[in-house]
Amino acid sequence: MPDPVSFASVALPHLDAAYSLARWLTGSRDEAEDVVQEAMLRALTYYPSFRGGNARAWVLQIVRNAAYGALKLKRGLKLVPLGAEVDGGAPIEPVDPGDDPEAALLRARERNELERLLDTLPIELREALVLRELQELSYREIAEVTEAPIGTVMSRLWRARRMLVAAAQRGERR
Amino acid sequence: MTDCDKLLLVQAEFDGELDAAEAAGIAAHRAACPICQAGWTTLAAARTALRDGSLREEMRPEFRRALERPFETALPAARPRPRWWREAASFAVGAALAASLALTLRPAVEPGLLAALVDDHVRALQPGHLTDVVSTDRHTVKPWFDGKLDFAPPVKDMAAAGFPLLGGRLDYLAGRPVAALAYAAGKHPINLFVWPQPGTGSTAPELAARNGFTVIHWSDDGMALWAVSDLERDRLEAFVAAWRSAP
Numbered sequence: 001m002p003d004p005v006s007f008a009s010v011a012l013p014h015l016d017a018a019y020s021l022a023r024w025l026t027g028s029r030d031e032a033e034d035v036v037q038e039a040m041l042r043a044l045t046y047y048p049s050f051r052g053g054n055a056r057a058w059v060l061q062i063v064r065n066a067a068y069g070a071l072k073l074k075r076g077l078k079l080v081p082l083g084a085e086v087d088g089g090a091p092i093e094p095v096d097p098g099d100d101p102e103a104a105l106l107r108a109r110e111r112n113e114l115e116r117l118l119d120t121l122p123i124e125l126r127e128a129l130v131l132r133e134l135q136e137l138s139y140r141e142i143a144e145v146t147e148a149p150i151g152t153v154m155s156r157l158w159r160a161r162r163m164l165v166a167a168a169q170r171g172e173r174r
Numbered sequence: 175m176t177d178c179d180k181l182l183l184v185q186a187e188f189d190g191e192l193d194a195a196e197a198a199g200i201a202a203h204r205a206a207c208p209i210c211q212a213g214w215t216t217l218a219a220a221r222t223a224l225r226d227g228s229l230r231e232e233m234r235p236e237f238r239r240a241l242e243r244p245f246e247t248a249l250p251a252a253r254p255r256p257r258w259w260r261e262a263a264s265f266a267v268g269a270a271l272a273a274s275l276a277l278t279l280r281p282a283v284e285p286g287l288l289a290a291l292v293d294d295h296v297r298a299l300q301p302g303h304l305t306d307v308v309s310t311d312r313h314t315v316k317p318w319f320d321g322k323l324d325f326a327p328p329v330k331d332m333a334a335a336g337f338p339l340l341g342g343r344l345d346y347l348a349g350r351p352v353a354a355l356a357y358a359a360g361k362h363p364i365n366l367f368v369w370p371q372p373g374t375g376s377t378a379p380e381l382a383a384r385n386g387f388t389v390i391h392w393s394d395d396g397m398a399l400w401a402v403s404d405l406e407r408d409r410l411e412a413f414v415a416a417w418r419s420a421p
Contacts, residue, residue: 012242019233033237040241101219109223118229132189133224134301139191154182157189161220168223 007047011040014059017135021060024130025067027119039066057137057144064127064145071123101165108168117167125160132157178209188217230302290347292384294354295365295402298343304356304363305341315342319353327353327368328397335416337364357413364403364413371398379414381407390414 018039022032039062050058108114118126127146131137142157143150180203186192187200204210298304307318316329322344331339340356345367352369371393379392388410390401401417403410 008242015238015241016233020231023231029231032231033234036233036237037241101216102222105219105223109226109228114223115229118224129220129224133221134229139186139189154185158182158185161185161217164220164223165216 007044010047010050010055011043011059014056017056018059018063020134021063021127021130022067024118024134025064025123025127026071031070035063035067035070038070039063042066054141054144056135057141060131060135060137060145061147099169101169104168104171105165108171111171113168113171117164117171120167121160121163125156125163128153128156129160129164178207178213180204180207180210181213184210184213185217188214225301227302227304230300232302287348288382288384288389291367291389291400291402292387294345294347294367295387298345298354298356298365299363304343304365306343308341310339310341312339315339315355318342319344323351323353325353325370325397327355328394329355330417330420332357332413332416332420335413335420337413337416359403359405359409359413362403362405362409364401364405364410366417367400367402369398370396372396374398379411379418381411383407392418394418 015036018036019032022035022039023029026032026035039059042065043059043062046062105114108117118129121129124146128142131142131145137145139150139153139157142148142153146153148156180200183192183196183200184204187197187204192200204214307315309315309318310331310333312329312331316326319327319329319342327342329339329342333339337357337359340358340363342356343354345352345354347367348369350369352367355366355368357364357366374393374396376395377393379390382389382391387402387404388407390410392399392414399417401410401414403413405413
């Protein structure tokens with residue numbers, strides 16, 4: 001039986017981060033609660049094998065796995081082809097300089113579209129972006145949580161940011 | 175113009191992942207590369223939009239309680255120590271420093287309460303946490319508290335003194351629901367916590383410091399007021415003086 005005191009002090013400080021990641025991975029607040037609950041149970045179970053180190057990354061990795069499990073179960077989500085597409089050999093596209101990115105995003109936010117734009121990003125791009133911009137994790141921590149090499153994290157982050165801006169700019173032209 | 179193989183390095187610079195020498199090198203490249211300049215604009219735009227707080231997701235309080243409760247009720251002795259307990263030593267240092275600066279540090283200020291105030295202030299600085307009702311108009315903020323609290327907090331317009339009102343929110347401190355008013359002093363937020371304290375009348379401002387934050391406590395007409403900010407002491411004192419003289 002893991003020591004509940006030390007588990008609580010390791011895991012509970014990261015509940016907000018856990019919930020935020022779960023919400024942005026599942027796209028739903030209800031599912032996020034299920035995922036966080038499942039993740040905390042798993043964390044308690046795995047806790048004896050936690051070797052110290054970065055508690056937040058450890059918790060978020062469990063949350064991520066629980067979220068992917070829930071998504072696979074409920075939607076038959078295909079994760080592999082997307083990863084190949086996302087991380088494949090395509091060049092790192094520069095941005096379209098034709099439109100002011102900040103203005104486009106600002107107007108998307110005014111239309112309350114920002115949340116939807118983020119939700120429409122491919123999940124592997126979205127999670128990198130959420131971990132970086134909302135949780136302010138370092139590349140190394142994101143790599144740990146998402147079990148991807150740092151180079152992949154960098155490439156996903158760039159694509160996520162560019163796609164978000166491009167989607168906001170496209171929204172303008174409709 | 176199609177591509178630049180340094181875009182990911184520019185991004186790493188943006189994300190603070192480079193050491194100083196690498197960052198300087200890539201910044202020099204960026205200054206001469208329109209592709210990387212456009213890339214930087216994209217990075218900054220995405221960050222501004224994502225971090226403004228509108229995407230902040232709040233856990234339902236009942237859900238949080240449900241997750242935390244097992245560690246409290248089933249194991250009463252097993253509660254994680256409050257953060258202030260661990261930081262009691264740094265509080266003592268802060269108190270000694272405050273005293274040596276000839277501040278009026280009231281020993282009666284419970285370290286627990288001081289810690290709770292500062293913690294709450296820090297928590298409120300997270301994106302989207304500062305205000306539940308966003309308004310610079312006190313006639314919007316004050317009625318917002320109606321029915322949410324068993325007292326009517328004083329809400330003052332301080333824009334003329336250079337401290338515009340940002341909004342208000344409900345918090346739970348000192349074992350009761352309290353009003354928190356958010357003001358700005360330039361880029362520094364000030365949280366003003368208010369709750370009734372019958373029988374205190376009015377007391378002069380007293381100052382405390384904790385973990386780099388300044389806290390000023392006073393009472394007006396039976397209301398306890400606590401201003402918390404990372405402002406310099408002088409500026410927070412000016413805020414308090416302006417508040418007390420404002421209509």
